[in-house]
Each structure stands twice: as structure tokens, then as C-alpha cells.
Amino acid sequence: MNKKIISGFAIAASAALTFGVVASTPASAKVKEITIAYQGPLTGDSAQTGIDEVNAAKYALKKYNDSNPAVKINLVTIDDQGAGSVALTVAPGAAANKKIIAIVGPAFSGATISSLPYYKAARLPMISPSATNVTLTDKKSVNYGYPVFHRVPSTDAFQGPSLAKWAVQNQKSPKVYIVDDKTPYATGLAAFTKKALAAGTWVGSDSTPDDTKDFAATISKVKSTGTNVVIYTGYYSQAAVLINQLRADGYKGDFASGDGTLGTGFLEGAGKNAEGVLLVAPTVPLSVGNPAMEADYVKVMGAASGEYTTETISIVNIYIAAVKSGVTTRSGMLNFINGFKGETVAGTKLSFDRNGDNNGAAAITGFVVKGGKIVPIEVVK
Amino acid sequence: MFDTLIHQFWSLTFSGIALGFIYVLIAMGYTMVYGVLRMINFANSEIFMVGAFATVMVSKYVFELSNDAIPPSNVKLFLVILCCIVASMLASALLAFLVELVAYRHLRNRTTNRIAPLISAIGIGIVISEIVRIFTGARTQFAPNIVPKKTLATFQGAEIRLDSTLTIVAGLILFILLDRFIKYSRLGRGIRAVSMDEDSAKLMGVNLNRVISLTFTLGGLMTGAAGFFYVNVYENVKFNMGFSLGLAAFTAAVIGGIGNIRGAFFGGISLGLVEIYASAVIGTQWKPVTVFIILILILLFKPNGIFGEAIQRTRV
Numbered sequence: 001m002n003k004k005i006i007s008g009f010a011i012a013a014s015a016a017l018t019f020g021v022v023a024s025t026p027a028s029a030k031v032k033e034i035t036i037a038y039q040g041p042l043t044g045d046s047a048q049t050g051i052d053e054v055n056a057a058k059y060a061l062k063k064y065n066d067s068n069p070a071v072k073i074n075l076v077t078i079d080d081q082g083a084g085s086v087a088l089t090v091a092p093g094a095a096a097n098k099k100i101i102a103i104v105g106p107a108f109s110g111a112t113i114s115s116l117p118y119y120k121a122a123r124l125p126m127i128s129p130s131a132t133n134v135t136l137t138d139k140k141s142v143n144y145g146y147p148v149f150h151r152v153p154s155t156d157a158f159q160g161p162s163l164a165k166w167a168v169q170n171q172k173s174p175k176v177y178i179v180d181d182k183t184p185y186a187t188g189l190a191a192f193t194k195k196a197l198a199a200g201t202w203v204g205s206d207s208t209p210d211d212t213k214d215f216a217a218t219i220s221k222v223k224s225t226g227t228n229v230v231i232y233t234g235y236y237s238q239a240a241v242l243i244n245q246l247r248a249d250g251y252k253g254d255f256a257s258g259d260g261t262l263g264t265g266f267l268e269g270a271g272k273n274a275e276g277v278l279l280v281a282p283t284v285p286l287s288v289g290n291p292a293m294e295a296d297y298v299k300v301m302g303a304a305s306g307e308y309t310t311e312t313i314s315i316v317n318i319y320i321a322a323v324k325s326g327v328t329t330r331s332g333m334l335n336f337i338n339g340f341k342g343e344t345v346a347g348t349k350l351s352f353d354r355n356g357d358n359n360g361a362a363a364i365t366g367f368v369v370k371g372g373k374i375v376p377i378e379v380v381k
Numbered sequence: 382m383f384d385t386l387i388h389q390f391w392s393l394t395f396s397g398i399a400l401g402f403i404y405v406l407i408a409m410g411y412t413m414v415y416g417v418l419r420m421i422n423f424a425n426s427e428i429f430m431v432g433a434f435a436t437v438m439v440s441k442y443v444f445e446l447s448n449d450a451i452p453p454s455n456v457k458l459f460l461v462i463l464c465c466i467v468a469s470m471l472a473s474a475l476l477a478f479l480v481e482l483v484a485y486r487h488l489r490n491r492t493t494n495r496i497a498p499l500i501s502a503i504g505i506g507i508v509i510s511e512i513v514r515i516f517t518g519a520r521t522q523f524a525p526n527i528v529p530k531k532t533l534a535t536f537q538g539a540e541i542r543l544d545s546t547l548t549i550v551a552g553l554i555l556f557i558l559l560d561r562f563i564k565y566s567r568l569g570r571g572i573r574a575v576s577m578d579e580d581s582a583k584l585m586g587v588n589l590n591r592v593i594s595l596t597f598t599l600g601g602l603m604t605g606a607a608g609f610f611y612v613n614v615y616e617n618v619k620f621n622m623g624f625s626l627g628l629a630a631f632t633a634a635v636i637g638g639i640g641n642i643r644g645a646f647f648g649g650i651s652l653g654l655v656e657i658y659a660s661a662v663i664g665t666q667w668k669p670v671t672v673f674i675i676l677i678l679i680l681l682f683k684p685n686g687i688f689g690e691a692i693q694r695t696r697v
Contacts, residue, residue: 044519045619081519182666207666211625213615216396217660217668220389237521241617244448244523248530250540269523269617271448 034323035074035099036316039090039115039126040107041082045237048265049082049107052306053129056286057104059301059309060316071323080106082235084114084184091115095122102126102322102333104315107308109133109185113143120148125334127318129311130259132156132282133188137355143184150337150352152311152344153282154361156185159258160192162364162380163280167193167231167256168201170278175203177227179218179242181210181234189233189258203227210238215245222246228253235260240269247273254278263307267372279367285376286310288365289346314344385661391539393657399545399614401653402552406607407630408637408645409559410477410600416576416640417596418489420498424480424506426627428601431509432473432608433618436465437524440612446525448616454529461527462547465612470605477601480505481594489593506623514620524616548610555606556646559599563642572596576640629656632676638686647688 038057040050057075065072078094080087087106094100095118103119103126106112112131119126128151135141136149168174178194180186187207194202203225206218222230230246230253232239239261246255259281267274286305287294293313297305322336341351349360366380386393410425422428440446444461446453453461484501488494528547532540563569571592574582583589611626612618633652637644652672659671683689 045521047518047520206664209666211619211621212665213617213622213626214396214400214657215665216400217385217393217657217665220393220396220661221385223392224385224388240523241521241615244616248542248544250532265520269448269521271523 032070033072033074034101034328035076036102036104036319037076037078037094037100039078039080039087039094039103039105039111040130041111042077042079044081044083044086046082046108046235046260046263046265048236048263049130049307050079052263053105053107053308053312055301055303056129056305056309056312057316059297059305060313060320062300064316064320069324071328073320073323076100078103078105080108080111080115082108082111084110087111087114091118095119095124100124101328101330102319102337104129104312104319106131109136109188110183112136112145112149113184116143116145116149120145123330123334124148125150125330125337127151127315127337129153129308129315130283131185132159132259133184134192135184135188137357139355145356146354147334147338150356150358152314152350152358152361153259153308154364155282155357156189156192156258158361159280159282159364160189160194161196162366163189163193163231163233163256163258164196166278166280166366166380167229167254168197170254171228174198174201174229175225175227176201176229176231177203177222177225178205178231178233180205180207180232181212181238182207183210183234185260186210186233186235189260190231193231193233193258208234208238208242210234212238213241215242216249218242219246219249219251222251223249227251230255232257232261236263236266237269240266240274243270243273243277256280259283259307262367262374264374267369267374274369274372277369279369279374280364280380281307281367282361282364283308284310284344284346284348284363284365286313286345288376289344289348293345310344310346314346314350317345318342318350383662386658389539389661391537393661394654395536395539395541395545397654397657398650399548399610399653400657401633401650402548403607403610403614403626403649404630404633404652405556405646405649406552406603406610407626408634408649409556409603409642411631412634412637412639412642412645413572413596413600413603415634416642417572417593418485419640420485420495421502421631422477422480422597422600423499423502424484424509425477425600425604425630426623427506427509428473428476428480428623429604429608429611429627429630430513430618430620430623431476432469432601432605433612433622434513434522434608435469435472435605436527436609436612437522437618439465439468440525440527446527448523448525450525452526452529458528465527466551466606466609469609470602473605473608474598474601476509477597477604478594481597485597486590486593510620510623517620519620521617521619524612524618526616528613544613548614551606552610555603556642559603560642562599568592568595572599629672632672635686636676636679638688641686641688644686644688648686 042050109131135143180190256278262281286309363379414422528544633648637648
């Protein structure tokens, strides 16, 4: 094949790719398919969170698409590894892909902060099932996600005080040491937790980068301060490394963490050291909030639901309702979300204020690791 | 500010020395290659990572250990340690040998450009790291508990743990063996001869390619052992673990005087201690800042490192 023919094919292919997207969805044509995206960690240390959430999205969409609707909804996945640095490299592509009219996610606050400039510029609506950093909905912050960012869970301003309360439940005279992993989520949650602790109970803090493998210095500080409650506000992979080293060094006190540690990955990493760990999260497990749906989920997906399933299914249901009402564009979806008033699949109220926060955000649930499982105990008030 | 350092001084010191020995062994991989080739083996951090993964694979899949099970004891413990350390050393040595063959030898024989082999070594390092990333889904792999974390003795309130003690004692033995090997063996003399004057060594009948391969392999053996000790103490591995540890070990080699194996020993132990003391006094988040400020200061006043070329006899 000579060079001219190859060049001809290349030009034709480029033209098809360039104009194909534009030509495929003319305003007058009847739309048969809509695409939404899930963004979160599908690989990396926090992948279990993303896998749980994307499975929840698939479940909701399977139920919808199997009912033979006039407009089907496709799901594409965007793997940001839960890291802001990775999100910076994947968000521009998602923003530029005009077929995507809404995003479920991003799952993590740091990745959300990195993605926001692109999604705001592209007016791509997003509803996160698990990003809890307060700055995302704070209009005084540079991270303010208006008008595109929304979320279902309550913020770290609520999670922090609940964590402070839940963590000290076993101690008569708690001495609390707080460790964060320097990510926006962890530093924010640590600040709210520290603020909520009773006077005289906080004995120290440390910031360890999220790739720390040797916690010897932190453990020495824990020992020298006579700490009996360690609160870690980072994610589960590092939480497992920290608790393993704490227990190996003879620390006998309590270990508590927030929703970043709520995952089976923590149990796998920490093994028997995870036993008795206290966790809080702004989520209602599907098995608690909607047992009937959980049973159906197990039947359809072949396994029990994971983290943030209730929130993720509720978000996908908003998008399904929008598509059913005829929404086919990003701007239409944004208007629909802002005007939405409904309920989550756990029966709590769901609508968004001007800043993107959920007016009926769920309460914070307290969990304890028992018998190798993360068991929800009660709502932490 | 200094409370933790004062109250936990011996505990911190013991942890710092154990970490320092891991740096020393990785630094051997850098310093030996530099001593002979005057080039940095930028793939050494991935050679370390592969060694660490070898320990995890052997302990998990050959001995079927898990982090929930009771660690092995007596004869089985000895057997597990022996097999894991040998597997890590061999895996890293083989990889180091291949890196020399692919990234260095071919280019060394074809060009006088010293940058090309460095770039190809970086390339190989990235290839190895990415392959491991793809196979592990970029997740941290938790290693089983190999050596029990039991306390052997208490000194000034500091618990002396079995796993850390093993790292220190075995690390010291390996260092002494390497030092003696370089100094007294025929092959070691060949390495020193090439290190001092490549052309004269060639005229004296030293086989240059063989010596360089041996240097990479010896460096790989030491780096692989570091992989075993790392897993033994910290019990986790990840595809990118070599980057920060490799950088720290390289810094240790530069502090002591790169190309000088006793300098690398001094640099490794010093760095381990400085890191842990700095973390305790001013916070873990300041650890890298402190380490690199010290490195810059040392290079400002002692550009060849603390030992530099002073100990000619021990130079590789």
C-alpha cells in the first residue's frame, strides 16, 4: 500500500472521528442512548471504594436498562486512583467527551478538587457519593464546586464531631492522638475531629504522607504522650500499615478512623489487628437502609453490596429520572439536579442546596470491626 | 518539642538503626556500580522492589503464611527466613545482571556517550515498575508476618524486637562479608582495580565485562537482601516502593561519598537516624525536608561526601 493511500485513510479516519461525535447527536434526532460516567479509584490502594461504588451504579443501571426503556443509559468508568495528581490527567478527557452528560463521583475529595476546574469549564454536572471535604461546597473556598458539584453524604464538619465522640467510647480518661495523611480529606477531617474533642483529651497530632511505610516516629509520640486512642483520618491502606505497626510495638489502646478506612481492604491489610477498630462514616449501608434492595442486589450482582452503595444507587436514580423526563444534555441535567426533590433508596430526603450539599444528608453511622467484619452499630448523634 | 526525643530516645535510635541498615544495603547497589562505572544505576530502586516482592511471594505461596496466622517458629522459621532471603537476593541479583546486560553493556560498547546508559536504566526501571503496577492493580500488597514481632529485651525503656534485631545483625554480617570479599578475594581485587584505573586493569588482564557484571550482581544481592529485611519489618510492598527508599539510599551513598562502601555504611545509618529523630522532633511531614537540607549542606562543604576519596582502600 503506498503512502498516498495510507494518508487518505488516515485523513478519512480523522475526519470521521472529528465529525462523528458532532454528527451523531443532532438536536432533531431521537436519542436512543445516554452516557454517564463513574469517576473514582478503580486501581490503586483505595480501589475497593471505587469498585463498590461502580458496582452499585451498574446494579441501578442494569435494573433500569433491563426494563426496556426508550432511552438506555451507558456507564463509562474513569479511574483516578483516588489521587488528585491522577485526576488532573483524566478529568480533561472526561470534560471534553461531549457524550458524557453527568458524572457519578468523583469518590474522593482530593480527586474532586483536581477535577473541578475542567468540569466547571465544561459545565459537566457531578454528584459525589463519598467526597466529604467541606471546602467543596464552601463559597469562600477556591475549591468551591458551584455550579456543577453536588454530593449526597454530609460533610466532614459533621463526620469530625461524630468521630471524636465514637472514638473515645471505651475510655474513661481518653488521651487522643490524631494522625492525618496530608491529603485534603484527611487534614480537613482531622481539624474538625480535634475541634470537637473535649478539653484536655487531645494530646498530639502528626501528619504522615500517604506513602509512609515507617511510622516509628509517630508511634514513639503516641507512647510518650500516654495515648489510649489513636484516630487516623486517612485511607484504609495506610490505616492498615499504621495499626499493624502500632500493635507490633505493643500499643494496646483504641484505634478509630473515618469513612476513608471503611472498606474490606482495611480488613485484608490489618488482619486480626483490625478487630475492635471503631469507624464512622456518613453513609447508610444498604443492608440497613433498605434490606429488600440488599437482597435483590445480592441476587443480581452475586455478592453483598459494599461501601456507599446506598448513595451511589440514589445518584444513579436521579440521572435515570432525568433521562426519563427527556434530559439529553449537560445543561438539562444540571437544571434537573438543582430542581430535584426526592428520597435516597434508604428513605431519607434528597435535594440539593445552592452550594451542592444535600439538604437531607444522612446521619453519621458508627461501626465496629467484629469477627473480621465491619458491623454497623448505631447512628452517632 | 523535644519531649518525644528525650523520652523515646533509645526506641527511636533502635528503629533508626534498623531502617539505616536497609538503606546501607540498598546504597551498596548504587555505590558499587558507581565505583566501577562512574555511573548511577537508576534501576536499583526497582531491583529493590522486585527483591521485596520475591519475599512476599515465597512466604505467601510457598510457605502459605498469612497475616492472620501465627508466625512460624524454630526450624520452620529458620527455613522460611533462609528461603525468603535467598529468593530475594537471587531475584534482585538476576535482575541487576540483566539490567547491566541490556541497559549498560550494549551501549557502553557502542558509544562513549555517558548519558545514554543512564537513560536506558531509567527506562528499564520504569518498565519493571509499570509491569508490577499492572499485575498488582497498583495496590499495596500486605505481606504475611514472617518473623514474630516479639520483644527480645528492654533497654532504657526501649523494646528490642526480634524482627529489627535480625535486620541489624544480618545487615551487619552481609556488609562485613561484602567488605571482606572486595578487599581480599581475587574477584574483589578485580573490582577494585577497575574502580581505580580501568585502562590499567585491562592491560593487567582483568576482564572488564566480567568485573562489571559481577559488580552489578553483588549490588543486586545486597539490594535484594534489603528487600527481605524491609518486608520483615514493615510487612507491605507496592510497585512504587523503590522510589522513596531508593532515593533515600542514594542520598545515603552520596552523604558517605559515593563509590565508597564504608562511606555508604556511614551514610545509611546516619540517614536512618536523622530521619527518625527529625520526624520525632519536628513532625513526620518535615522528614524529607530535613534530610535533603542536610544533604545539601554536606555537599556544600564536602562535595565528595563525608568520606569521599579518603578511604582509597575501601573504595570499590
